[in-house]
Amino acid sequence: MVNAVAVNEESFAREVLESSIPVLVDFWATWCAPCRAIAPIVEQIAAENPGRLKVVKLDVDESGETSVRYGVMNIPTLLLFKGGKVVERWIGAQPKAMLLSRLQPHL
Numbered sequence: 001m002v003n004a005v006a007v008n009e010e011s012f013a014r015e016v017l018e019s020s021i022p023v024l025v026d027f028w029a030t031w032c033a034p035c036r037a038i039a040p041i042v043e044q045i046a047a048e049n050p051g052r053l054k055v056v057k058l059d060v061d062e063s064g065e066t067s068v069r070y071g072v073m074n075i076p077t078l079l080l081f082k083g084g085k086v087v088e089r090w091i092g093a094q095p096k097a098m099l100l101s102r103l104q105p106h107l
Contacts, residue, residue, distance in 0.1 A: 003046030017084040
């Protein structure tokens with residue numbers, strides 16, 4: 001079951017910046033092994049927080065402009081947006097408990 005929504009350059013503003021709830025953006029690529037490693041964790045977080053947190057995935061190879069705009073130099077990078085602004089940033093694969101501990105104050 002897929003709970004995270006795929007976004008691209010065209011849908012980013014609507015899905016992320018204009019969201020009324022916090023949005024976790026997973027910047028990833030198909031060839032990135034650490035990205036594939038954290039994908040199940042990202043999906044679990046999406047499934048466990050319906051209505052409280054939106055989770056989206058942005059393929060950096062397909063949406064390079066957005067990646068550059070937010071300073072994504074390494075993947076996976078997870079950015080938490082709240083009110084259209086970045087409030088948290090994680091670089092690299094992270095354990096679920098660590099992600100949740102930093103997400104919780106924003107939900």
